Structures are given as structure tokens and as C-alpha cells.
Amino acid sequence: xxxxxxxxxxxxxxxxxxxxxxxxxxxxxxxxxxxxxxxxxxxxxxxxxxxxxxxxxxxxxxxxxxxxxxxxxxxxxxxxxxxxxxxxxxxxxxxxxxxxxxxxxxxxxxxxxxxxxxxxxxxxxxxxxxxxxxxxxxxxxxxxxxxxxxxxxxxxxxxxxxxxxxxxxxxxxxxxxxxxxxxxxxxxxxxxxxxxxxxxxxxxxxxxxxxxxxxxxxxxxxxxxxxxxxxxxxxxxxxxxxxxxxxxxxxxxxxxxxxxxxxxxxxxxxxxxxxxxxxxxxxxxxxxxxxxxxxxxxxxxxxxxxxxxxxxxxxxxxxxxxxxxxxxxxxxxxxxxxxxxxxxxxxxxxxxxxxxxxxxxxxxxxxxxxxxxxxxxxxxxxxxxxxxxxxxxxxxxxxxxxxxxxxxxxxxxxxxxxxxxxxxxxxxxxxxxxxxxxxxxxxxxxxxxxxxxxxxxxxxxxxxxxxxxxxxxxxxxxxxxxxxxxxxxxxxxxxxxxxxxxxxxxxxxxxxxxxxxxxxxxxxxxxxxxxxxxxxxxxxxxxxxxxxxxxxxxxxxxxxxxxxxxxxxxxxxxxxxxxxxxxxxxxxxxxxxxxxxxxxxxxxxxxxxxxxxxxxxxxxxxxxxxxxxxxxxxxxxxxxxxxxxxxxxxxxxxxxxxxxx
Numbered sequence: 129x130x131x132x133x134x135x136x137x138x139x140x141x142x143x144x145x146x147x148x149x150x151x152x153x154x155x156x157x158x159x160x161x162x163x164x165x166x167x168x169x170x171x172x173x174x175x176x177x178x179x180x181x182x183x184x185x186x187x188x189x190x191x192x193x194x195x196x197x198x199x200x201x202x203x204x205x206x207x208x209x210x211x212x213x214x215x216x217x218x219x220x221x222x223x224x225x226x227x228x229x230x231x232x233x234x235x236x237x238x239x240x241x242x243x244x245x246x247x248x249x250x251x252x253x254x255x256x257x258x259x260x261x262x263x264x265x266x267x268x269x270x271x272x273x274x275x276x277x278x279x280x281x282x283x284x285x286x287x288x289x290x291x292x293x294x295x296x297x298x299x300x301x302x303x304x305x306x307x308x309x310x311x312x313x314x315x316x317x318x319x320x321x322x323x324x325x326x327x328x329x330x331x332x333x334x335x336x337x338x339x340x341x342x343x344x345x346x347x348x349x350x351x352x353x354x355x356x357x358x359x360x361x362x363x364x365x366x367x368x369x370x371x372x373x374x375x376x377x378x379x380x381x382x383x384x385x386x387x388x389x390x391x392x393x394x395x396x397x398x399x400x401x402x403x404x405x406x407x408x409x410x411x412x413x414x415x416x417x418x419x420x421x422x423x424x425x426x427x428x429x430x431x432x433x434x435x436x437x438x439x440x441x442x443x444x445x446x447x448x449x450x451x452x453x454x455x456x457x458x459x460x461x462x463x464x465x466x467x468x469x470x471x472x473x474x475x476x477x478x479x480x481x482x483x484x485x486x487x488x489x490x491x492x493x494x495x496x497x498x499x500x501x502x503x504x505x506x507x508x509x510x511x512x513x514x515x516x517x518x519x520x521x522x523x524x525x526x527x528x529x530x531x532x533x534x535x536x537x538x539x540x541x542x543x544x545x546x547x548x549x550x551x552x553x554x555x556x557x558x559x560x561x562x563x564x565x566x567x568x569x570x571x572x573x574x575x576x577x578x579x580x581x582x583x584x585x586x587x588x589x590x591x592x593x594x595x596x597x598x599x600x601x602x603x604x605x606x607x608x609x610x611x612x613x614x615x616x617x618x619x620x621x622x623x624x625x626x627x628x629x630x631x632x633x634x635x636x637x638x639x640x641x642x643x644x645x646x647x648x649x650x651x652x653x654x655x656x657x658x659x660x661x662x663x664x665x666x667x668x669x670x671x672x673x674x675x676x677x678x679x680x681x682x683x684x685x686x687x688x689x690x691x692x693x694x695x696x697x698x699x700x701x702x703x704x705x706x707x708x709x710x711x712x713x714x715x716x717x718x719x720x721x722x723x724x725x726x727x728x729x730x731x732x733x734x735x736x737x738x739x740x741x742x743x744x745x746x747x748x749x750x751x752x753x754x755x756x757x758x759x760x761x762x763x764x765x766x767x768x769x770x771x772x773x774x775x776x777x778x779x780x781x782x783x784x785x786x787x788x789x
Contacts, residue, residue, distance in 0.1 A: 696787045
């Protein structure tokens with residue numbers, strides 16, 4: 129505002145004085161003011177970037193540490209399961225990669241993993257940990273002692289559960305004083321004399337039984353080294369088969385390839401105040417064939433800095449004298465200062481934070497917005513040597529937002545497919561107030577883009593609060609239309625418009641986005657809801673942006689089919705020289721193969737008159753009775769077959785045509 133007032137005064141002086149010297153000074157001043165104002169406009173939108181030199185992936189975004197529940201404690205790392213590779217490729221992240229010389233056995237000591245021996249009872253936890261932590265003096269033993277002279281060594285299992293599938297290509301185990309000389313523990317002869325090694329890529333179950341890798345009932349080697357065909361392993365089970373005392377100093381598991389699954393969490397991103405988040409975008413790369421891997425991105429938004437509830441237990445009695453137990457969120461500092469007896473469970477905060485919502489590259493988020501806080505989650509999935517790698521991630525945001533809420537509605541919400549229809553569309557702007565009842569600032573919007581799936585034939589009757597306003601149609605194409613109008617900032621302001629088009633898909637949704645031209649790169653999504661009462665037939669409970677078609681039309685891929693004639697006489701007289709074909713493609717959500725083929729009476733295909741991958745909408749083409757080599761087909765009766773191949777099924781229509789000349 130200060131910059132604008134300065135500029136206004138400068139322009140006033142410039143316009144009020146005509147002397148050349150003064151005008152020159154004023155011109156320079158005007159130019160400076162314009163630059164200042166332009167800078168103010170440009171600063172409206174900001175960009176959050178993760179994966180750049182200034183905000184590397186290890187930083188998490190330099191926000192508030194993520195909060196992940198780990199029993200009664202909280203994990204604050206960006207890779208809760210230690211599954212992310214930060215260093216293999218500069219500036220990129222991917223699932224953790226294991227070199228073939230890397231012993232990964234110690235990962236069973238991490239959260240969500242374990243090492244157990246269910247056949248020996250409790251008290252052996254330290255010994256079991258010693259078999260995977262590299263200690264040359266601590267071993268898991270099944271040998272007689274003065275306190276336990278009779279020890280069973282047969283059918284004793286040691287089970288390593290990595291918690292997730294990990295690439296394995298080699299397993300080695302041995303007693304003390306073998307690989308690492310330890311003269312104080314001369315037990316090199318106390319090795320397993322008979323054993324089985326089993327693996328499983330999942331939890332052991334009837335649906336996923338263990339796989340036997342090796343069985344040896346006459347082992348004479350203290351150091352057992354077993355090659356495993358490279359594969360994913362979650363469960364590794366080593367079982368003794370002989371009742372001969374033994375010990376295991378180390379179980380070494382050598383990894384290979386990428387983790388099958390990996391998760392990265394950004395910090396909790398503080399946008400300073402409630403903000404509109406624009407299009408989310410990132411750069412990813414498939415390592416190996418793309419069809420064998422995926423990267424899924426999710427987002428959640430919140431109004432406070434922690435997505436967790438730290439619950440204190442408040443005990444009391446009700447009116448009948450019965451004991452009560454209530455949970456009250458008191459925040460992390462007070463929670464961890466409580467006596468453990470008074471601590472309730474740490475739970476997800478579903479009041480101030482949304483659930484996780486999927487987001488696509490280049491799209492707006494579907495989590496509630498505008499909000500002050502946001503967090504993103506990246507989930508990788510792939511195979512040993514085929515996965516995804518992620519480079520820079522970014523989004524623009526606008527603070528304050530365009531509006532606190534934009535509610536949209538279309539009417540009618542049921543219409544016949546393929547027939548021209550007129551729709552009324554409304555968007556209502558909502559603002560919120562602070563504790564004193566003052567409206568919080570917004571930027572407002574002066575552009576709207578509406579998705580239609582097919583080109584509209586007309587956009588008209590644009591009104592603001594019931595009054596006609598000036599507007600400009602910026603574009604109309606097969607995906608939708610856009611229009612601009614004077615800036616709208618008033619609370620409960622209602623924008624209405626009318627447009628015409630046919631519906632070709634069940635459940636067509638006329639989604640839309642609002643823009644402010646001063647920050648055109650940060651649109652705000654319009655959410656479906658009750659924006660206005662359109663009159664008779666407008667049920668508030670059904671108010672939304674989606675339009676349906678009658679039930680009998682649901683499921684059809686081809687609608688109306690028209691040809692100009694059933695006879696073709698291609699003799700050049702201008703009468704029935706060509707076959708004009710028209711049809712409507714319905715329902716499909718992605719381009720699908722569509723073909724129009726010609727068959728003779730023997731069932732042989734003689735020509736394909738049309739073939740293309742098409743989306744929904746009308747199709748028109750012309751056939752002149754000729755084959756692909758340009759020759760006229762012989763006179764006779766032929767059959768045409770129209771096919772549409774969707775992911776779910778193929779729809780076929782047919783008819784006949786006679787050729788005479």
C-alpha cells in the first residue's frame with residue numbers, strides 16, 4: 129500500500145506539471161515506482177523447493193521435524209524406516225541401495241524389525257543382538273553350563289525379520305574365534321553340525337510359506353557361506369537339526385540392489401500463515417523398465433504445527449459414581465513431563481490435520497487448502513534393480529490466499545448423454561474472521577478455468593451477486609474454458625455463469641480453478657458444495673460439481689451411430705459417392721483404440737477405414753469405397769464393424785453397406 133501511494137503521488141506530480149525538466153524527473157520517478165509495484169506483485173507468490181543445494185533432501189525442507197509414532201516415543205527423522213538413499217546420486221533420493229559386500233544383518237535391530245529365537249524362551253535377547261552387531265565376543269549359545277547341564281540344541285530356530293523386503297544374495301554364519309581371532313573365546317569347533325536355512329519375502333503364512341535355501345546334515349565347516357539367488361527377503365530362518373551343542377557368533381546377511389519399498393517424509397512445512405498451494409511438481413526418473421516401479425506422493429495439511437495428539441488421562445467419576453477416563457491433548461512438552469501413569473496414547477490429530485491425500489505431478493493438492501502447515505510423503509516401490517529416483521520437488525504458494533474457501537456447484541446434475549445441454553455454474557467466495565470478528569485478508573480472484581472434457585459451444589450470462597458483469601472468454605478447447613472478469617474479494621460473493629455442451633461420460637465432473645492475474649501461477653481449487661439455490665430440483669444435499677447420465681446409458685462406450693446411406697455408388701456423379709460416418713465415444717477416461725473395419729461376406733477383413741486412439745466425444749470421417757491401395761472394392765455387399773477397446777472390455781457395433789457401380 130505504501131508503494132502504491134508513493135507511486136500515485138509521483139504520477140500526480142508528473143501529470144500536473146508540464147516543464148520538461150520536472151517531467152524528466154517525474155518520468156524517472158514513475159519508472160522507479162512501477163518497478164517497486166511490480167516487485168510487490170511478483171513477491172506475492174513464493175516457491176518452496178526441496179532437493180536444491182540450499183535445501184537438500186537430508187534437510188527435510190528446513191521446517192518442523194516430522195512426527196512419526198514409534199510405540200510411546202516419537203521418531204523425527206525424514207526416513208522413519210531408514211530406507212532412503214541420499215548419497216548414491218548427488219541431489220537425488222531413491223530407495224536404499226546395498227552393495228554386494230555390505231552386511232545388512234544389523235537392520236533387524238531397527239524399528240519394526242527383530243531377531244528372535246522362539247524355542248529357547250526369554251533371557252537370550254542380548255546374545256541374539258550380539259549375532260548381528262559385529263561383536264566378536266558375544267554369541268548366541270546352546271551349550272551346557274553349570275547352571276543348565278542339559279541343553280537342547282535340536283530344532284532351535286534363529287529368526288531374522290527385517291520388517292520389509294530387502295535384497296539378499298549371500299548368508300554367512302560362524303562361531304567365535306573363526307573370522308575374527310579371539311583367543312579368549314576358543315570356540316571355533318562349536319559350529320552348527322546340521323542346519324536348514326529358510327527365507328521368505330513376506331511374513332510366513334499359509335499363503336506365503338518359507339522357501340528352503342539349503343539343508344546340510346553333515347556340516348564340517350565352522351564358517352558356513354551360502355550363496356542365495358538374488359531376491360527379496362523379509363524373513364530369514366536358521367534352524368539347527370542336530371542335538372549337538374553350538375554357538376553362533378555372527379549371522380551375516382549380504383544385501384544387493386534397492387529396497388523394495390521406501391518412504392520419505394518432508395518436514396512439516398510452515399508457510400507463515402494460511403496459504404494457497406499451487407501446482408505441485410517434481411522430477412522423477414525410472415531406473416530400469418518403468419513399468420516395474422512406481423512413486424506415489426501424498427500430502428496432508430494442518431492448522432497447527434503438529435499432526436499428533438499428546439493425550440493426558442484425566443480420571444474422575446460420573447454422576448452415578450462410576451469411574452471415567454478422558455483424554456486431553458496437552459502438547460508434547462507437557463506430555464513427556466507427565467508421570468507415565470497419566471500418559472494416554474499418542475494419536476493422530478484428525479481435528480487440526482487432514483488425512484493423507486494423493487497428489488499427481490503437475491496437479492493441485494486435494495487436501496484442504498488454504499492452511500498454514502503442509503507435509504508431503506513419497507513412497508517408492510520397485511524391484512532389485514528397477515526403481516524410481518526423485519530429483520527436485522517444488523510448489524508455489526500464495527499467502528494470504530485467494531480465498532478461504534471457494535464453493536462450486538453445477539445444475540442440472542442429471543442429463544441425457546450425447547444431447548446438447550445447458551448448465552448453470554456458480555462459485556461462492558468465503559472468508560473467515562479473526563478472534564475480534566475482523567475479516568482476514570485475501571487476494572481474491574479474477575479468472576476461472578472450468579474443466580468440461582469436451583468443447584463448450586457457448587459461455588454467457590456471467591453474473592456477480594445477480595448482476596451482469598463484463599467478462600472475457602480467454603479460451604475454449606476440448607478440455608474446458610477460461611474466462612476473466614473484475615476482481616472478486618467480497619465475503620459470500622456469488623459468481624454465476626451459463627454454458628452449453630453435451631455429456632459423454634457418466635459422472636462428468638466440472639472441476640474448476642480460480643486465479644488472481646497478479647499471481648497467475650498459483651490457482652486455488654473450487655470445492656464442490658452448496659453454492660446457491662438454483663430453484664426447483666436443486667437438492668442442497670446433492671449439491672456438487674458432478675453430472676450424471678440416466679442409468680440405461682451407463683456403461684456404453686459408443687452412443688449414437690449415423691451413416692449417410694446404406695448404399696455406395698462411387699462412380700463420380702456426386703450421388704452416394706462416399707460414406708459419411710458419425711458416432712460418439714462415451715465413458716472412457718483415457719484414449720482407447722477405436723476402429724471402423726470393412727469385411728466381405730466371407731468374413732475376411734478387406735479394409736480398415738478408420739483407426740485411432742480416441743477420448744470421449746464425437747467422431748466423424750469419410751470412406752470412398754476404396755481399399756488401402758486406392759482401388760475400388762468390387763461391387764457387392766459388405767459389412768462394417770465399429771470397435772472400441774477399453775481397459776475393461778471391448779464394445780462392437782456392426783452394419784451392412786452395398787457397393788454398386
